[in-house]
Amino acid sequence: MTGLDKIIKHIEDDASAAAGELILQAKKKAEQIKQDAITEGEKLEKEIMEQSDLETVSFLERGKSAADLQKKKRILTEKQNCISGIIEKAHEYLLQMPTEEYFSTILKMLPKYARNMDGEIRFSARDMERIPADFDQKVTAVLNGKESASLKVSKDAAKIKGGFILIYNDVEENCSFEALLENQKDHLQDKIGLMLFEQQA
Numbered sequence: 001m002t003g004l005d006k007i008i009k010h011i012e013d014d015a016s017a018a019a020g021e022l023i024l025q026a027k028k029k030a031e032q033i034k035q036d037a038i039t040e041g042e043k044l045e046k047e048i049m050e051q052s053d054l055e056t057v058s059f060l061e062r063g064k065s066a067a068d069l070q071k072k073k074r075i076l077t078e079k080q081n082c083i084s085g086i087i088e089k090a091h092e093y094l095l096q097m098p099t100e101e102y103f104s105t106i107l108k109m110l111p112k113y114a115r116n117m118d119g120e121i122r123f124s125a126r127d128m129e130r131i132p133a134d135f136d137q138k139v140t141a142v143l144n145g146k147e148s149a150s151l152k153v154s155k156d157a158a159k160i161k162g163g164f165i166l167i168y169n170d171v172e173e174n175c176s177f178e179a180l181l182e183n184q185k186d187h188l189q190d191k192i193g194l195m196l197f198e199q200q201a
Helices: 003-095 100-113 135-142 177-183 185-200
Strands: 116-124 152-154 163-168 171-174
Touching: 003 177, 003 185, 100 163, 100 171, 135 152, 135 185, 163 177, 171 177, 177 185
Parallel strands: 116 152
Antiparallel strands: 116 163, 163 171
């Protein structure tokens, strides 16, 4: 081997040794990077899981709150429907009363709504066909305690289902069952609600 060959061989050996050392260091560095990545990944995974758990708990709490709210709304709606149904049945009951009982109820209502002046009382077309023959006299009798109060049955029919309309000159007072129930709706709802649901409150 010539001197030049020896020099080249020495350079190659040194380069090979240096390269091997570089490769070894690179492998160690890569392994450290890998371990760091694993550690960081596990840390990040833990943080994500913890955050996920918190979000899950928060989501479940929000879901429970939303469900409770929907439940309360549903219960309230059902209560209102129940109360409205009772009021509607009361209205139907009034309309379906036998003739004698029906007009007896009207007579009991008149002193409360009649004014101390001359007026007319107007009924639905259906009621006009079944007014008792002595109804005018009975009206006069029940209004006897009210000074100057006088009512005559109108020959014109009112566009109502039941109850009556009082007319004083050009002023009408709607005493139909539907109007009276509507005017007292809030009071009736409260009263019926207490009767039905007080024990459950």
